[in-house]
Amino acid sequence: MPTAILNDYLRRAIERKDYQAVRQFLEEFQAVDLAELLQTVPVDAARELLMYLPVVQRASVFGHLPVDWQSQLTTAMTDKEVSQLLRHLDADEGADLLHVLPENRHDRVLRKIAHAEREALRRLASYEEGTAGAIMTSDYMTVPAEITVGEALDVIRKSAPSAELIYQIYTVDAQYRLIGTLSLRELIMNKPEARIKDVMTTDMVKTKLSAKQEDAAKLISRYDLLSLPVVDDDERLVGIITYDDAMDVAEAEATEDMHKGATIGPLAGNFRDARLFTLYRKRIVWLLLLVFGNLVSGAGIAYYEDTIAAYVVLVFFLPLLIDSGGNAGSQAATLVVRSMATGDIAISDWGKLLLKEVAVASGLGLTMAAAVSLIGAYRGGFDIAWVVALSMICIVMTGSLVGLCLPFILNRLGWDPATASAPLVTTIADASGVLIYFWIANWILHLPAP
Amino acid sequence: MPTAILNDYLRRAIERKDYQAVRQFLEEFQAVDLAELLQTVPVDAARELLMYLPVVQRASVFGHLPVDWQSQLTTAMTDKEVSQLLRHLDADEGADLLHVLPENRHDRVLRKIAHAEREALRRLASYEEGTAGAIMTSDYMTVPAEITVGEALDVIRKSAPSAELIYQIYTVDAQYRLIGTLSLRELIMNKPEARIKDVMTTDMVKTKLSAKQEDAAKLISRYDLLSLPVVDDDERLVGIITYDDAMDVAEAEATEDMHKGATIGPLAGNFRDARLFTLYRKRIVWLLLLVFGNLVSGAGIAYYEDTIAAYVVLVFFLPLLIDSGGNAGSQAATLVVRSMATGDIAISDWGKLLLKEVAVASGLGLTMAAAVSLIGAYRGGFDIAWVVALSMICIVMTGSLVGLCLPFILNRLGWDPATASAPLVTTIADASGVLIYFWIANWILHLPAP
Numbered sequence: 001m002p003t004a005i006l007n008d009y010l011r012r013a014i015e016r017k018d019y020q021a022v023r024q025f026l027e028e029f030q031a032v033d034l035a036e037l038l039q040t041v042p043v044d045a046a047r048e049l050l051m052y053l054p055v056v057q058r059a060s061v062f063g064h065l066p067v068d069w070q071s072q073l074t075t076a077m078t079d080k081e082v083s084q085l086l087r088h089l090d091a092d093e094g095a096d097l098l099h100v101l102p103e104n105r106h107d108r109v110l111r112k113i114a115h116a117e118r119e120a121l122r123r124l125a126s127y128e129e130g131t132a133g134a135i136m137t138s139d140y141m142t143v144p145a146e147i148t149v150g151e152a153l154d155v156i157r158k159s160a161p162s163a164e165l166i167y168q169i170y171t172v173d174a175q176y177r178l179i180g181t182l183s184l185r186e187l188i189m190n191k192p193e194a195r196i197k198d199v200m201t202t203d204m205v206k207t208k209l210s211a212k213q214e215d216a217a218k219l220i221s222r223y224d225l226l227s228l229p230v231v232d233d234d235e236r237l238v239g240i241i242t243y244d245d246a247m248d249v250a251e252a253e254a255t256e257d258m259h260k261g262a263t264i265g266p267l268a269g270n271f272r273d274a275r276l277f278t279l280y281r282k283r284i285v286w287l288l289l290l291v292f293g294n295l296v297s298g299a300g301i302a303y304y305e306d307t308i309a310a311y312v313v314l315v316f317f318l319p320l321l322i323d324s325g326g327n328a329g330s331q332a333a334t335l336v337v338r339s340m341a342t343g344d345i346a347i348s349d350w351g352k353l354l355l356k357e358v359a360v361a362s363g364l365g366l367t368m369a370a371a372v373s374l375i376g377a378y379r380g381g382f383d384i385a386w387v388v389a390l391s392m393i394c395i396v397m398t399g400s401l402v403g404l405c406l407p408f409i410l411n412r413l414g415w416d417p418a419t420a421s422a423p424l425v426t427t428i429a430d431a432s433g434v435l436i437y438f439w440i441a442n443w444i445l446h447l448p449a450p
Numbered sequence: 451m452p453t454a455i456l457n458d459y460l461r462r463a464i465e466r467k468d469y470q471a472v473r474q475f476l477e478e479f480q481a482v483d484l485a486e487l488l489q490t491v492p493v494d495a496a497r498e499l500l501m502y503l504p505v506v507q508r509a510s511v512f513g514h515l516p517v518d519w520q521s522q523l524t525t526a527m528t529d530k531e532v533s534q535l536l537r538h539l540d541a542d543e544g545a546d547l548l549h550v551l552p553e554n555r556h557d558r559v560l561r562k563i564a565h566a567e568r569e570a571l572r573r574l575a576s577y578e579e580g581t582a583g584a585i586m587t588s589d590y591m592t593v594p595a596e597i598t599v600g601e602a603l604d605v606i607r608k609s610a611p612s613a614e615l616i617y618q619i620y621t622v623d624a625q626y627r628l629i630g631t632l633s634l635r636e637l638i639m640n641k642p643e644a645r646i647k648d649v650m651t652t653d654m655v656k657t658k659l660s661a662k663q664e665d666a667a668k669l670i671s672r673y674d675l676l677s678l679p680v681v682d683d684d685e686r687l688v689g690i691i692t693y694d695d696a697m698d699v700a701e702a703e704a705t706e707d708m709h710k711g712a713t714i715g716p717l718a719g720n721f722r723d724a725r726l727f728t729l730y731r732k733r734i735v736w737l738l739l740l741v742f743g744n745l746v747s748g749a750g751i752a753y754y755e756d757t758i759a760a761y762v763v764l765v766f767f768l769p770l771l772i773d774s775g776g777n778a779g780s781q782a783a784t785l786v787v788r789s790m791a792t793g794d795i796a797i798s799d800w801g802k803l804l805l806k807e808v809a810v811a812s813g814l815g816l817t818m819a820a821a822v823s824l825i826g827a828y829r830g831g832f833d834i835a836w837v838v839a840l841s842m843i844c845i846v847m848t849g850s851l852v853g854l855c856l857p858f859i860l861n862r863l864g865w866d867p868a869t870a871s872a873p874l875v876t877t878i879a880d881a882s883g884v885l886i887y888f889w890i891a892n893w894i895l896h897l898p899a900p
Contacts, residue, residue, distance in 0.1 A: 030655070032672055153638070160639050167617050167634070167676075184617070184634060188603070189610050205480070221701065222482055224694040226617075226676075243693055244674040250697065251671065254704035255788050258711065262784035262872060263777065270794040271785045276806060280813045283781050287814060287846075290777055291821055294770035302766045302829075309762055316752045319880050320744035322769065327713065327740055327873040331733050334712035335721045338705050344720040356726060363730045364737060371741055379752075422712060422872040423777040430769050 014048070022052045031057065035064035043072045051081075059088035066269050071100045079105065083112035086121065090164050092137040092245065095124035124239070132216040133209040135249060136230045136239030139164040143196055145171040145180060150192030156184070165242050168227045171200055178206060178229055178237040206231055209238060214253045218343060220246035257341055260418040261334065263287070286423065293427040297322070300434035306450055307438050313380045314441055317388050320372065322433035324392060325399030326426030328364055332357055332403030333420045340407060340417050350408045354401070361400035365393035387444045391437040398436065399429035464498070472502045481507065485514035493522045501531075509538035512547075516719050521550045529555065533562035536571065540614050542587040542695065545574035574689070582666040583659040585699060586680045586689030589614040593646055595621040595630060600642030606634070615692050618677045621650055628656060628679055628687040656681055659688060664703045668793060670696035707791055710868040711784065713737065736873065743877040747772070750884035757888050757897055763830045764891055767838050770822065772883035774842060775849030776876030778814055782807055782853030783870045790857060790867050800858045804851070811850035815843035837894045841887045848886065849879035 013021040026034060026049065038046040038061070050058050050073065062070065062085055074082050074097070082101070086094045086109065098121060101109060110118050120138045127133025141163045143152040152169065160166050169187070171180040180200035190199050206229045207216045220228050220243055227240040256266050263286030267274055301308070308314060336353070339345040345353065369389040376385035403425045407417035442449065463471040476484060476499065488496040488511070500508055500523065512520065512535055524532050524547070532551070536544045536559065548571060551559060560568050570588045577583025591613045593602045602619065610616050619637070621630040630650035640649050656679045657666045670678050670693055677690040706716050713736030717724055751758070758765060786803070789795040795803065819839040826835035853875045857867035892899065 028653070030673060032674075157638055160635055166638075184638075185610055188607055188616075188634075203478070221694070221697045223480060243697075244671070247671045247693075247697060247700065250700065251704075251792060254701075254708075255792065258704075258708055258784055258788050261708065261711065262780045264781050264784065270792075271789040272795045272799060272803070276809050276813075279806070279810045283778070283810070284814055284817055287774065287777055287781075287818060288821060291770060291774060291818055294773050295825065297769035297773075298766040301768070302763075305762050305765075308765060309759070312755050312759055313752075315755075315758060315765060316748040318751070318768070319747035319772065319884070320741060323744050323747075323873075323877065323880065324737065324741060326876075327737055328733070330712045330873060331714050331737075334708055334714065338708050339721040342701060342705065342720075345722045349722055353722070356729070359726050360729045360733070363726075364734055367734055368737060368741055371738060375745065423773075423780060426776075426876070427773065430773065434769070 010049075019052060022049070023054075026053055027057070031060040032064045034061045038065065039069060043069075043076065047073050047076050055084055055088050059085050063089050063093040066273065067096070067100055068269065068273070070097060074101060074105075079108050080112060083109045086110075087113055087117065090137055091120060091124055091139045092135060092164075094121050095134075098122075098125040127209065130213055131209065132207050132211040132213055132228075132230050132241060133239070135213050135216070135245050136241045137164050137245075138239050140227065140229075140237075140240040141166055141169050142172050142237070143169055145173075145195075145197035145200065147196055148192060149187055149190045149194045149196065149199065152187060152196055153192070156187075165227050165240065168225070168240070170229055170237055170240075171196060172237050175234075176236045178204075178231055178235060180204070181229065183226070204229070207241070208233070213249050216241050217246040217249040217253070221250065222343075253341070257337065257418045260416065261337065261421045263290070263421045263423050286421070290423055290427050293424075294430065296431040297427075297434045300431060300438070303450055304434075304438035304442070307442055307445075307447055310447060311380075311384075311441065311445065313384060314387075314438070316379060317372070317376065317384075317391075318434070318437065321388070321391050321395050321437050322430040323426075324368055325395035325429035325433045326422075327399075328361060328396045329399035329403030329425040329429045330422035332361075332400045333406055333422065333425045334403075336404055336407040337417050337420055340411070347408065347411060350405075354404060357400055357404045358397070361397045362393075364400070365396035368396060369393045383445060387437075387441045390444070391433075391440050394436045394440070395429070395433045398432050399425070402428050402432070460499075469502060472499075473504075476503055477507070481510040482514045484511045488515065489519060493519075493526065497523050497526050505534055505538050509535050513539050513543040516723065517546070517550055518719065518723075520547060524551060524555075529558050530562060533559045536560075537563055537567065540587055541570060541574055541589045542585060542614075544571050545584075548572075548575040577659065580663055581659065582657050582661040582663055582678075582680050582691060583689070585663050585666070585695050586691045587614050587695075588689050590620065590677065590679075590687075590690040591616055592620050592622050592687070595623075595645075595647040595650065597646055598642060599637055599640045599644045599646065599649065602637060602646055603642070606637075615677050615690065618675070618690075620679055620687055620690075621646060622687050625684075626686045628654075628681055628685060630654070631679065633676070654679070657691070658683070663699050666691050667696040667699040667703070671700065672793075703791070707787065707868045710866065711787065711871045713740070713871045713873050736871070740873055740877050743874075744880065746881040747877075747884045750881060750888070753900055754884075754888035754892070756900055757892055757895075760897060761830075761834075761891065761895065763834060764837075764888070766829060767822070767826065767834075767841075768884070768887065771838070771841050771845050771887050772880040773876075774818055775845035775879035775883045776872075777849075778811060778846045779849035779851075779853030779875040779879045780872035782811075782850045783856055783872065783875045784853075786854055786857040787868050787870055790861070797858065797861060800855075804854060807850055807854045808847070811847045812843075814850070815846035818846060819843045833895060837887075837891045840894070841883075841890045844886045844890070845879070845883040848882050849875070852878050852882070 010025055124138060141159060143155050156166055167184045169182055173179050180202045181204045182200040205219055205223050207219060209230055209232050216228055227242050229237055230239045232238050265282035267282060369392040372392050373385045373389035376388035406420040410419050411417045460475055574588055591609060593605050606616055617634045619632055623629050630652045631654045632650040655669055655673050657669060659680055659682050666678055677692050679687055680689045682688050715732035717732060819842040822842050823835045823839035826838035856870040860869050861867045
């Protein structure tokens with residue numbers, strides 16, 4: 001329990017102003033753990049602890065803090081302290097910090113940084129949220145194609161301290177267009193006198209500045225890359241995305257898709273620290289929309305009011321039948337949405353999958369009809385059993401096909417297929433379920449049409 | 451469209467037995483792309499194409515194929531061809547291939563491999579599915595702590611071709627216990643005459659053989675590692691897990707959790723290639739369980755049959771009310787389940803989250819009650835509006851709290867919290883919703899208790 005340790009040992013060290021002990025204590029933690037620990041104490045104390053660390057570690061810990069903590073901490077720091085942080089953060093984290101600072105501090109803080117670094121930060125901070133540009137870093141390593149492997153290793157040795165990742169090296173031409181890449185492993189394994197241009201790979205995976213961040217992350221995962229070069233429209237190298245950032249993006253995207261699948265809007269931070277009103281706002285939109293969607297089910301029920309009045313026993317099976325359609329549909333939608341997100345299925349697979357879903361849903365519907373017809377016979381006799389079983393098959397089929405098709409339709413309309421959430425599919429399946437059920441009941445029980 | 455190209459250019463090259471052209475064509479692809487392309491042709495043709503490749507590339511492509519393709523391809527290969535593959539696959543992929551081979555081929559194939567390699571493969575193949583042991587590789591690099599940085603670089607240069615990852619190097623003692631680690635970056639930046647033991651890090655992140663694979667992947671992502679050392683119960687180094695395998699594990703775990711969230715059992719392969727009966731089997735279990743769960747809702751409705759007969763208009767609001775509870779509950783459950791999976795919340799957070807959910811759910815319930823009371827007034831007058839609004843608040847509160855608590859309860863019982871799927875929460879919310887709704891209706895409309 002970090003808080004307990006902190007409250008005890010650390011507080012006493014701070015009280016007796018034993019900087020040495022405090023620093024030693026803090027240095028035992030990995031940056032990400034220390035960032036977590038800092039979030040358990042008040043902001044002022046966190047700022048004080050941070051200041052005990054040497055500036056390189058301080059920047060490393062700071063980079064792991066969530067945006068709102070960064071914002072609060074910088075408010076209490078001087079311009080000089082902030083610009084010091086900016087200089088030591090990885091370039092992509094520095095650009096994120098710029099987003100956090102209030103407008104009027106921007107220039108004051110940036111003025112204290114060397115020109116080249118300042119421009120790189122400004123540029124990085126200017127790319128649109130969610131694009132490859134917004135998550136790339138400018139701390140990568142290039143070597144000229146004409147030098148030898150031995151010379152390249154010297155270059156790397158010299159610039160390693162400032163680069164975020166030195167295991168993949170790039171070569172560019174005079175216009176800074178990306179022309180080749182090679183890994184440090186290949187460098188080490190080649191003879192020192194070999195020329196870079198003879199040992200580099202020219203056919204490499206890369207991405208555009210404006211590509212979606214999740215697509216960039218998918219390339220890194222698919223090709224097992226350590227870093228992915230990002231080029232502008234003129235094929236000029238402008239940055240790299242590192243594997244660790246790709247992992248974070250993939251995790252965030254999976255979270256966003258899961259939340260969408262339960263009709264929750266995208267949360268910027270994590271659930272534990274989200275504010276009450278944010279949670280309310282992210283949840284109420286779809287809940288209200290679905291209330292109105294459910295009115296269709298209500299209207300269907302109202303339309304068949306006489307049928308219900310004649311056979312109140314039918315209401316017993318209503319939740320069971322419509323929920324079954326919704327559940328089968330949610331399954332199909334989830335399978336499709338996730339497979340689309342991981343790239344396992346393409347839009348063109350839709351016909352094949354539809355046929356398959358018809359077969360699977362028939363099996364599911366038949367099994368569930370058999371189960372439910374026994375209860376139907378027990379509660380309402382043979383006719384009711386027949387109504388319930390037939391309805392089950394039709395409702396499960398309909399629900400499954402809605403679940404399967406909806407993500408494809410949404411995608412076609414240019415929307416995110418993940419919008420085909422379980423609750424949305426359930427609401428559609430419910431409305432059609434009500435109509436199917438009572439229509440079949442009317443027909444089999446020989447009731448007059450309403 | 452790879453298939454089209456294949457059918458045209460490649461088929462002609464094969465027909466005229468132009469091996470050179472075929473090989474050149476194939477070598478233009480990245481291994482993972484070629485593996486995908488192979489899956490679009492019949493197995494025999496795939497095997498033939500694979501054989502055109504030099505053995506190193508062949509192994510690399512083979513490693514990217516799904517298990518059932520590997521199995522079919524090896525059936526058509528000679529023992530010698532299989533053992534050649536085994537030798538050139540990464541050790542962890544080789545161990546997976548051993549799982550695919552029929553028992554009687556195991557020994558025949560292994561006998562053609564050098565003793566040390568054979569034992570490593572056998573050991574790797576013996577770890578339980580889903581553990582750190584099952585995804586680690588034995589192709590890692592160790593150096594003695596006593597040698598210098600320069601000597602270590604020579605060792606690395608020599609063994610680089612056989613190691614899967616050379617960017618993180620480990621040191622072990624005479625008992626093969628893990629004592630330190632350092633990155634190739636640190637090696638390069640240090641003076642060649644420095645001793646490894648003086649520059650290595652001794653306090654490092656590691657995992658046990660029996661740790662869950664998703665926990666190992668989480669460590670890699672949390673600490674931005676390139677590889678995670680795996681130790682046995684005696685702290686001996688037995689393998690490493692590489693960052694790219696961690697990415698695959700994280701993706702597979704997210705998929706499994708999403709599927710669980712929609713009551714779909716874990717699929718071994720991907721959705722597109724899953725067999726009909728597998729899909730049926732993975733989906734029917736929970737669908738049937740939930741049918742019986744929904745009988746509780748049915749029983750609640752049957753209990754209040756007289757109330758319904760007296761006020762048939764109440765049925766109009768039934769789907770809307772109970773679905774709203776289920777939807778709010780699914781949101782809460784999804785937020786909790788995903789935060790648990792990513793490690794953003796711990797079991798100990800439950801009290802704080804409960805209070806927060808009460809506040810958020812009140813807000814949601816009040817808003818939805820306001821929306822629905824208007825419709826209630828329009829359809830059934832003031833009394834019905836009152837019944838519907840009050841029910842909405844209570845049902846949304848109940849659903850939300852069920853959704854929030856269920857993952858914690860399941861976790862306490864030692865089950866996977868992801869079992870708290872949207873359909874399960876909906877079914878529980880439905881049953882309680884029916885009871886709440888009709889109880890409130892009976893009370894406000896002054897009906898006799900059933």
